[in-house]
Amino acid sequence: MDIRPPLKMTRQRAVILEELRGVTTHPTADEVYEMVRKRIPRISLATVYRNLELMAREGLIQRLDVAGGPKRYDGDPGLHYHVRCVRCGRVDDVHGIPPVDLPQARLEQVTGYRLLAHRLEFRGVCPACRGAEGPGAGS
Structure with a gap:
């Protein structure tokens, strides 16, 4: 049972959340910092990092740990999938595909994990x- 108090929504957190939810690019913490600095010029990079991690732990946003790349953040905390470009690292949401209904009880039984x-x-x-590859590439 989690007995932590609800996360207080400070002005800094509110601005970070608004900026993150205003884009679909799944920015890195550095990119979020650059967006937020336009509204709060004196905010530090450490404050942005700390608040992104805190909001991810609290379920307000998602942290995307992309293999071989920097952490990215998604303002949509709901269950949805992502597609990542293996060339440039771009990450996009996948809409129109319902989440897979996994047999959780069986997975837990087989793995021993909760x-x-x-x-x-x-x-x-x-x-x-793909456009940079030129016409007909990869077809």
Whole structure:
């Protein structure tokens, strides 16, 4: 049972959350920092990092741990999938595909783990990188 008090929504957290929810690019902490600095010029990078991690732990946002790349953040905390470009690292939401209904009880029995969540990531080449390949490439 979690008995932590609810997260206080400070002005800094509110601005970080608004900026993150205002984009679909899944920015890094450095990119969020640059967005937030336009509204709060004196905010520190450490404050942005700390608040992103705190909001991710509290379930207000998602932290995307992308293999071989920096952490990215998603303002949509709901269960949905992502597709990542293997060339440029771009990450996009996948809409229109319902989340997989995993047999959690069986997975727990087989693994011995108490499952908390799952994450599925698709990998491919984004439209911009495919366009840079030229006509007919990869067909």
